[in-house]
Amino acid sequence: MSEMACPRCGNTVAELQNIDPALAEKIAKAGNSEVLPGQVCLNCFTQLAGSIARGSVLHAREKAKEQRKLMLWKSRVGLIKNARVHMNNKAFSDAAVQYEKYIKVLEVVFDVKPGGLTPEQFKESARTQELTVVAGVYWDLLRIYDTSENYGERMRVAANKLGLFLRYTPVFPDITRKAEAFVKTAKNPAVVRTFLKAANESKGRCFIATAAFSSYAAPEVVMLQEWRDRVLLQSKAGRAFVQFYYAFSPPVARVIDSMPFLKAPVRAFLRLLINRAVRH
Numbered sequence: 499m500s501e502m503a504c505p506r507c508g509n510t511v512a513e514l515q516n517i518d519p520a521l522a523e524k525i526a527k528a529g530n531s532e533v534l535p536g537q538v539c540l541n542c543f544t545q546l547a548g549s550i551a552r553g554s555v556l557h558a559r560e561k562a563k564e565q566r567k568l569m570l571w572k573s574r575v576g577l578i579k580n581a582r583v584h585m586n587n588k589a590f591s592d593a594a595v596q597y598e599k600y601i602k603v604l605e606v607v608f609d610v611k612p613g614g615l616t617p618e619q620f621k622e623s624a625r626t627q628e629l630t631v632v633a634g635v636y637w638d639l640l641r642i643y644d645t646s647e648n649y650g651e652r653m654r655v656a657a658n659k660l661g662l663f664l665r666y667t668p669v670f671p672d673i674t675r676k677a678e679a680f681v682k683t684a685k686n687p688a689v690v691r692t693f694l695k696a697a698n699e700s701k702g703r704c705f706i707a708t709a710a711f712s713s714y715a716a717p718e719v720v721m722l723q724e725w726r727d728r729v730l731l732q733s734k735a736g737r738a739f740v741q742f743y744y745a746f747s748p749p750v751a752r753v754i755d756s757m758p759f760l761k762a763p764v765r766a767f768l769r770l771l772i773n774r775a776v777r778h
């Protein structure tokens with residue numbers, strides 16, 4: 499009997515096993531990137547065949563996980579609907595349960611620890627609208643948890659998250675205005691005030707541009723903000739203009755929000771402004 503060396507491991511064996519292209523493809527698909535010879539020893543063959551089985555188990559597990567996440571992501575709509583029904587019926591603790599489930603769902607979908615949601619996780623364009631939903635959830639939770647001293651910590655968490663998410667949404671002026679009214683009747687006004695303070699620190703946001711571009715994170719909005727800080731705020735006349743602008747822009751932004759057909763012309767005007775002035 500003639501003996502030969504396995505081209506893969508170098509062991510001397512009596513017989514080599516064929517690895518046909520179909521098998522090689524399966525091995526590669528299972529995540530094995532090595533360049534395989536046409537024949538290997540039985541030992542190598544068993545190893546490689548085993549890697550296919552392990553690879554497909556991992557693949558199936560990964561697929562099931564993705565499937566579960568997709569189902570969870572879809573389930574969030576129902577949770578929000580339920581919560582809003584409870585809100586309307588003033589069943590606040592039931593609403594809070596639904597809202598907390600909603601947040602839990604997002605944490606699982608985005609693979610983050612409890613309390614770990616951040617606006618950055620929603621950057622993917624298909625999900626930026628969810629930022630407004632999340633901000634709305636934290637705003638409701640803030641008010642729900644204000645009803646009892648026992649929820650002080652939860653209220654603080656909600657306030658903190660609200661501050662984090664709200665500035666990326668077009669409901670920023672609306673909710674800060676509501677919060678200013680709410681602080682007068684809140685049981686824990688200090689928590690609401692902390693939120694408002696944080697919100698006001700980021701108030702130098704252009705409401706009109708944000709309404710027109712539907713997001714605080716739009717590159718045009720960011721450019722306009724930089725222009726304000728770099729150019730306008732450096733002169734007395736510029737500062738006066740910025741002050742005047744911030745006084746009248748929230749109502750204008752509200753009009754734009756309520757009449758979406760105005761968004762395109764306002765966007766066009768702002769882009770013109772960016773090209774004429776901001777870029778220089």
Ligand SMILES: [Zn+2]
Nearest residue numbers: 504507539542
């Ligand atoms: Zn071998």
